[in-house]
Amino acid sequence: MxxxxxxxxxxxxxxxxxxxxxxxxxxxxxxxxxxxxxxxxxxxxxxxxxxxxxxxxxxxxxxxxxxxxxxxxxxxxxxxxxxxxxxxxxxxxxxxxxxxxxxxxxxxxxxxxxxxxxxxxxxxxxxxxxxxxxxxxxxxxxxxxxxxxxxxxxxxxxxxxxxxxxxxxxxxxxxxxxxxxxxxxxxxxxxxxxxxxxxxxxxxxxxxxxxxxxxxxxxxxxxxxxxxxxxxxxxxxxxxxxxxxxxxxxxxxxxxxxxxxxxxxxxxxxxxxxxxxxxxxxxxxxxxxxxxxxxxxxxxxxxxxxxxxxxxxxxxxxxxxxxxxxxxxxxEEKIVTATNALERVRSWQRMGERVGFTNGCFDLLHPGHVTLLAQSAAKVDRLIVGLNSDDSVKRLKGPTRPIQNEMSRSIVLAALSSVDLVVIFNEDTPLEIIQQLRPDVLIKGADYTVSTVVGAEFVQSYGGEVALIDLVPQQSTTRLVKQIHAA
Structure with missing residues (x-):
């Protein structure tokens, strides 16, 4: 639909x-x-x-x-x-x-x-x-x-x-x-x-x-x-x-x-x-x-x-x-808990729809993010975005990050037509949420290889697919943050 x-x-x-x-x-x-x-x-x-x-x-x-x-x-x-x-x-x-x-x-x-x-x-x-x-x-x-x-x-x-x-x-x-x-x-x-x-x-x-x-x-x-x-x-x-x-x-x-x-x-x-x-x-x-x-x-x-x-x-x-x-x-309804996400996923899958999953911090949304999400959505019927919590981002990126809190980041992502659900996770990796949701397609940027994508082996174990999306050159949140600090 x-x-x-x-x-x-x-x-x-x-x-x-x-x-x-x-x-x-x-x-x-x-x-x-x-x-x-x-x-x-x-x-x-x-x-x-x-x-x-x-x-x-x-x-x-x-x-x-x-x-x-x-x-x-x-x-x-x-x-x-x-x-x-x-x-x-x-x-x-x-x-x-x-x-x-x-x-x-x-x-x-x-x-x-x-x-x-x-x-x-x-x-x-x-x-x-x-x-x-x-x-x-x-x-x-x-x-x-x-x-x-x-x-x-x-x-x-x-x-x-x-x-x-x-x-x-x-x-x-x-x-x-x-x-x-x-x-x-x-x-x-x-x-x-x-x-x-x-x-x-x-x-x-x-x-x-x-x-x-x-x-x-x-x-x-x-x-x-x-x-x-x-x-x-x-x-x-x-x-x-x-x-x-x-x-x-x-x-x-x-x-x-x-x-x-x-x-x-x-x-x-x-x-x-x-x-x-x-x-x-x-x-x-x-x-x-x-x-x-x-x-x-x-x-x-x-x-x-x-x-x-x-x-x-x-x-x-x-x-x-x-x-x-x-x-x-x-x-507003796209931002859900893992339990609610699981109910939606099973409902979509019962209707024959392919569910995709990707994840990230999405601290400052830029054209690279938008392109990644749009191309991800084109591969599936429904796209779920796993979003690192504030605590998770701090552990991964340092004490000055994130620039926007998890709710602000969630709202921005949920407003995109390419995104069907946003699920916040507190772990350093999305493996646990991937194991709960069991998506049909696991999607990451092409700066990864299939062997380095977290959850790839698990998704492939039940016949799921791992897809890599080409990234927009010279687009990253870290690069934007450095430019802001240098200005």
Whole structure:
């Protein structure tokens, strides 16, 4: 997986994404007010209305998120010839980068969900809707409109159970889309996932995963097993299970499962968070970002929108900030004890990632250090830096060193994107920490030979590799210190 700063740099590419969206579109109406008394007519709160807001919901909220991310969305859905339908069309037409393609059905009731909110708490929801039953001709029309978008590499099916994707409608669209070479992402509904057979990716939440498989899905092991059952049973490419406060589980057909913990600091309203996840995934995949990285971006996006009230969206600028803030917080979390480092290493290795280890005093960080660490990181998936403690540096370099204390040196190293963990050790050599962590690759500068690298024999004993990196000439902390003293 790419690092957060690298993913942040990719966010502008989302503006070139082309995504087709098919499914149930609706209106989300929010009535905000204050409650100060109970009605004398019945034991219910009296809401004094302060503000009303109407936004697109369901598939419309996926389109809103794509639009605010800067992506281009073609939206195909069905509405009634009523006031709700007219408002849906109007709001879709107002979205930048959105091309609505809406079928109107006489006598159909467009879906409107009205939520009454006071003090950031939802008091009641009122739904106005009718189950849609499309004629064979209307389904054929829906399929034709879907695949008549050769420029869009990704298709999103957003199923809210209102009828657009009911019966075999979804399956017909998936078959046609796959034949047209589109990557199909499904936000599912109900328990019959045979309707989604052959999709590249589906995104159930934990309850939906439980209902679709009949399995208990409390532990990560149970969640992964349920996801794999869906993949095998319905010929899916991958399943991303959204787990509320526990984040996401990404399970692919052939690769290892990846758990992305929740990054939400505050949760005010989860309405529409799944739409944000789907939109971010679709836009990222459409521009060639790998699934694991797309899921990471979607997880960060979800953390932003659940901190907002209402059916919210995320902008490209907010996503960039979220990824960069995450990078800062990760920098703080990179400085760990040997025990915590061991837990991280084993987790990475279980996911098939190669872990590298290098070490040093890193007293005054200079270009030679930066180049060494960057080249080291290029050889592995994860790089750990063993850092000599202050006492250790004094014993090795003399009483005037280090110039910076161990915490300052740790913070500087942790801020580098090439470094995944920093572990401080107090011994004169890193042998003990190497024996604890058992890295896949032990890395040192080419001023060493393999036979003189501390820990080389141990790493080689279990099949590990020792790599030597060419150093930048005339770059050393000792040389810098002498220059400073001579100045």
């Amino acid at each position: 790419q690092r957060p700063d690298e993913l942040a740099a990719l966010v502008p590419k989302l503006q070139t994404a082309q995504v087709t969206c098919v499914g149930d579109v609706m209106l989300d109406r929010f009535v905000y007010g204050d409650v100060s008394r109970i009605s004398p007519e019945a034991p219910v709160p009296v809401v004094l209305v302060k503000q009303e807001l109407v936004v697109l919901g369901g598939l419309g909220n996926v389109a809103r998120n794509l639009s605010t991310l800067g992506a281009n969305a073609s939206v195909i859905s069905v509405v009634g010839q009523d006031e709700g339908g007219r408002e849906i069309r109007h709001l879709l037409n107002e979205l930048p980068n959105c091309a609505p393609d809406i079928i109107e059905i006489p006598q159909h009731t467009s879906t409107i969900k009205t939520r009454c909110i006071a003090s950031s708490q939802q008091i009641v929801r009122i739904d106005r809707e009718a189950q849609l039953c499309l004629s064979e001709k209307a389904v054929d029309d829906l399929v034709a409109r879907t695949i008549d978008k050769p420029e869009t590499p990704v298709l999103v099916l957003s199923d809210y159970g209102k009828g657009v994707l009911s019966g075999q409608n979804a399956q017909q669209i998936i078959v046609a889309a796959r034949q047209a070479g589109q990557f199909v992402i499904v936000d599912p509904k109900g328990t019959d996932y045979s309707r989604y057979r052959g999709a590249n990716l589906i995104k159930p939440n934990r309850l939906e995963l439980c209902q679709a498989t009949g399995r208990t899905v409390n532990s990560n092991v149970e969640i992964i097993a349920a996801c794999r059952e869906l993949i095998e049973k319905f010929d899916l490419g991958a399943v991303i299970a959204t787990l509320s406060e526990r984040g996401m589980m990404v399970v692919t057909k052939n690769g290892p499962a990846i758990h992305l913990p929740s990054e939400a600091r505050e949760v005010f309203d989860v309405s529409g968070a799944g739409d944000t996840v789907i939109a971010t995934l679709a836009a990222a995949i459409a521009v060639g970002i790998p699934l694991a990285d797309a899921a990471y971006m979607a997880n960060r996006a979800a953390a932003v929108v659940v901190a907002k009230v209402g059916t919210a969206t995320i902008s490209a600028a907010e996503l960039v900030r979220a990824l960069r803030v995450e990078d800062v917080s990760q920098a």
